Amino acid sequence: MSPLTTDSQAPNTIRVSHLNHADRPVRVLYVMGAGRSGSTLLDSILANHPDAVGGGELVNLHSAGWSSNEVCACGKLGTECDFWTRVRSAWQRRIPDATVASYIALQKHFEFPHWFGLIQFARLARQRFFPSGAFQTYLRQTAALYQAIVEVSGRSIVVDSSKTPIRAAVLSRIQGLDLRLIHLVRDARAVAWSRRKSLATDQAAGVQTTIKPRPSWYSAGYWALINLLSMLVCLLSGSRSLRLRYEDFVTEPKRELERLGTLCDLDFTATITALLHGDPIRVEHPIAGNRMRMGGSVRLKPDWEWRDRLPTREQVICWLCAGWMLWLFGYSRNRRTAAEDVAMQPANATRPI
Ligand SMILES: [Zn+2]
Numbered sequence: 001m002s003p004l005t006t007d008s009q010a011p012n013t014i015r016v017s018h019l020n021h022a023d024r025p026v027r028v029l030y031v032m033g034a035g036r037s038g039s040t041l042l043d044s045i046l047a048n049h050p051d052a053v054g055g056g057e058l059v060n061l062h063s064a065g066w067s068s069n070e071v072c073a074c075g076k077l078g079t080e081c082d083f084w085t086r087v088r089s090a091w092q093r094r095i096p097d098a099t100v101a102s103y104i105a106l107q108k109h110f111e112f113p114h115w116f117g118l119i120q121f122a123r124l125a126r127q128r129f130f131p132s133g134a135f136q137t138y139l140r141q142t143a144a145l146y147q148a149i150v151e152v153s154g155r156s157i158v159v160d161s162s163k164t165p166i167r168a169a170v171l172s173r174i175q176g177l178d179l180r181l182i183h184l185v186r187d188a189r190a191v192a193w194s195r196r197k198s199l200a201t202d203q204a205a206g207v208q209t210t211i212k213p214r215p216s217w218y219s220a221g222y223w224a225l226i227n228l229l230s231m232l233v234c235l236l237s238g239s240r241s242l243r244l245r246y247e248d249f250v251t252e253p254k255r256e257l258e259r260l261g262t263l264c265d266l267d268f269t270a271t272i273t274a275l276l277h278g279d280p281i282r283v284e285h286p287i288a289g290n291r292m293r294m295g296g297s298v299r300l301k302p303d304w305e306w307r308d309r310l311p312t313r314e315q316v317i318c319w320l321c322a323g324w325m326l327w328l329f330g331y332s333r334n335r336r337t338a339a340e341d342v343a344m345q346p347a348n349a350t351r352p353i
Contacts, residue, residue: 018136018143019176020094026146027178029264031161032168032233034226036194037186038246043161044283044298046260048271053153056286058145059111059162065287066100073286073296083152083285090148098141106138111166116225120166127173143174157266161286165229172237180264181241183230185329188322189315190246192219193306196314216314220321227325245329250302275300 019026029046031039040056047054055061056073064070065078066088072081079085092098110127113120127135149158160167163184171179195214214222234241242263249256253275257268274281280297319326319333326333 018139018174020144020147025156025176025178026143026150027157027180027264028146028171029157029159029180029182030168030171031159031182031184032163032165032230033184034186034188034191034223035163036191037163037184038249039161039163039184040286041298041300042182042184042244042249043159043286044281045257045271045275045300046159046264047284047286048274048281049157049266049268051155051266052157052159053149053155054159054284054286055149055161057162057288058158058160059107059164059167060288061145062100062104062107067104070288073283078287081285084287086152087145087148090151091145094144094147095141103138103141106134106141110135110138111164111170113164113166116222117164117166117229121169121229124166124169124173139170139174142170143177146177157264163226165226165233168230168233168239169237172233172239179237179239181234181237181239182260182263183227183234183241183243184246185227185243186246187306187331188220188223188326189310189318190303190306191223192216192314192318193310195219196310216310216317217321220318224322224325227329243329247302250300253300 029052031042031046033039043054043056046052057064061078061084065072065081065084069077069079072078072084074081074083076082088100110123111120146158150156160171168179168181171177192214196216196219198211198213231243234243240263242259244256244260254272257272257275260266261268271281278299280299282297323333
């Protein structure tokens with residue numbers, strides 16, 4: 001079978017089919033949005049489906065998991081975890097000329113953000129009309145990673161919560177990949193509150209490097225840019241997508257998981273039942289991501305801490321920096337009262353992060 005296929009979205013170009021036709025088809029559920037929006041929780045819940053496997057932040061697998069040898073959610077180092085060791089072997093078998101170092105070099109050029117990712121988006125736009133050999137190589141090697149995960153896990157769906165819209169744009173260029181985009185949004189003031197906290201390095205707890213606190217204006221600006229880029233990727237990529245608000249997900253998990261099920265062509269009934277019963281959701285081997293992945297399981301609980309803890313002045317700063325987009329996503333400038341918060345919480349919920 002010829003590996004060449006015509007590109008229906010860019011008829012003047014010929015693109016290489018990046019997936020090995022002998023492999024099983026791969027569906028990728030990609031979670032994108034700003035950090036501290038609940039993506040690790042969502043990754044774990046989506047991966048609870050028996051056909052899915054949760055990869056965590058796969059954008060960091062080669063650098064954090066295999067090069068820096070950081071700790072997997074199972075508690076073992078990235079190079080000692082049986083799952084990721086077998087994935088690495090399966091990946092290398094598909095692309096014997098590649099190395100972890102050479103792949104990271106391509107990632108730095110095409111995917112790791114410089115100038116908040118704007119340089120990478122400019123490069124991706126150029127590749128759309130003038131595709132280079134290096135970019136095609138990068139797409140093939142990235143496709144091989146998802147095929148390797150499917151092979152080793154025995155499941156056909158990979159959840160990737162890398163969050164970056166740059167990677168979503170890259171994945172949308174892989175011929176043969178069945179990509180579904182989930183644009184996860186959380187109130188910018190909650191994100192700002194979370195990013196005001198500092199975390200010391202603690203490998204065993206899943207904190208790989210010291211996290212410094214960020215001022216609210218910086219976090220709100222970052223939040224607005226990431227969400228703007230995420231909206232553009234959903235609009236331009238041609239992939240099926242939906243926008244999911246963290247606040248809706250944690251208060252109405254049944255309704256929102258049914259929406260996600262429609263997007264992903266999956267039945268989440270068993271997961272919904274488990275969440276409504278307050279059952280823990282098992283976490284397997286997500287790499288990188290929020291430290292909550294290290295607990296072996298997660299539970300669902302709304303987290304409104306910012307409403308009581310983020311000073312009013314900081315909330316005003318967030319609204320000044322990102323209010324137009326908060327309004328676009330349906331957020332109110334006024335926070336709800338504590339009584340309203342209690343009324344919105346499921347009776348059996350516990351804290352997720
Ligand atoms: Zn592991």
